[in-house]
Amino acid sequence: MATYGAALSRDGPGLLLRDIRAGEAQAAAAAEVIAEAGPDILLLTDFDYDWEGRALDAFAGLVAEAGHPMPHRFALRPNAGMATELDLDGDGRRGEADDAQGWGRFAGDGGLALLSRHPIDAEAARDYSALLWRDLPESRATEAGLSEAVLAAQRLSSTGHWTVEVRPEGAAPLTVLAFAATPPVFDGPEDRNGLRNADEIRLWRHVLDGAFGPAPERRFVLLGNANLDPVDGEGRHAAIRALLEDPRLQDPRPESVGARAAADPDHAGAPALDTADWDGPGNLRVHYVLPSADWRVTGAGVVWPEGGPLATAATTAGPHRLVWVDLAAPEGAPP
Known part of the structure; x- marks a missing residue:
């Protein structure tokens, strides 16, 4: 299992497909990193969506x-x-990237995409992305200073929240819980994005509680870009810490030698766990692969070498690093 936030979004619709077909270096580098990691199931969290799936x-x-x-x-x-007719960010203008349901310059900008070596049961997928922010239990939307009109329209998911069934041949099916949350920055003192980020992460605990239909009970994996570090950087760190500490999940704590070597001296978190290499906020752990407690973890890591061709490819692909976890059935259990 792996998740990767390679920068596979562009400034307009169709441009990602153009760049892939042209052999553009950044897209080719991202493909090289993925091939080197060799995941069976991969979630991409910054991939431009098009209706016919041509870019994918x-x-x-x-x-x-x-x-x-x-x-x-x-x-x-x-x-x-996804455009709205409202001034969602309250700046007096409509039709801008900040006025979409999730920040985006065009429909499909920076979506989610799942790639797999095993069949995907698309009919069994569940999409929580239409849930209004105010309708999340114990929602903090009203703390963000939103108008009644915005509260009646603003969805919780800035990108998407899905559960998807993958069916490996000769093995039990597994459920993928996929998401990407808004960065908890680029707002004002109302902390709109910080509040939304925390609630996007908290949604999964309600899903596992069965608040939105039958909850996955066995052999599931929650993965994606939470855009939140447990300790460092901006945001409401308690939200991701609560998810990491949920007894229904386990945290394999994937590490890399490259992140350890690039440690930020003013950060409090373990540098080897970082998954993104940013100027400004520094290196942070924002990407997660969290298996359910009934999996046996046999390996975990982050594709962040300290040097060499793969390190060059990882840097060319963007600031985010691929995070992977190897899983097996518990001892004595069927595959």
Whole structure:
């Protein structure tokens, strides 16, 4: 299992497909990193969505050319770039990227995409992305200073929240809980994005409680970009710490030698756990692969070498690093 926030979004619709077909270096580097990691199931958290899935098909072809075929694909239209008729950010203007359900310059900007070596049961997928922010139990939307009109329209998910069934041949199916949350920055003293980020993360605990229908009971994996470090950087750190400490989940704490070598001296968190290399906020742990407690973890890591060709490819692909966890059935249990 892996999640990767490679910068596979562009400034307008169709441009990602153009760049992939043209052999653009950044997209090729991201495909190289994925092929080197060799995941069975991969969630991309910054991938431009198009209705026919042409960019995703083309990128999967690029990964296959790099040596790692992943023939099964799944994506839903994200909230990112989904236009509204409202001034969601309250700046007096409408129709801007900040006025979409999730920040986006066009419909589909920076969505989610699932690639898999195993069949995906698209019909069994559940999409929580239409849930209004105010309708989350114990929602903090009213603390963000939103008008009644905005509260009646603003969705919780800035990109998307899904559960998707993957069915490996000869093994029990597993459920993927996929998401990407808004960064808890780029707002004002009302902390709109910080509050929303925390609630996007907290949604999963309600899903596991069964608040939105039957909860996954066994062999599931929650993964994606929470955009929140447990200790460092901005945001309401208690939200991600509560998820990491939930007894229904386990945290394999993937590490890398590259992150350890690039430690920020003023950060309090373990530097080896960082998953993104940013100027300004520094290196942070924001990407997570959290298996349910009934999995046996056999390995975990972050593709962040200290040097060499793979390190170059990882840097070329963008500031985010691929996070992976190897899983097996418990001893004595069927596959």
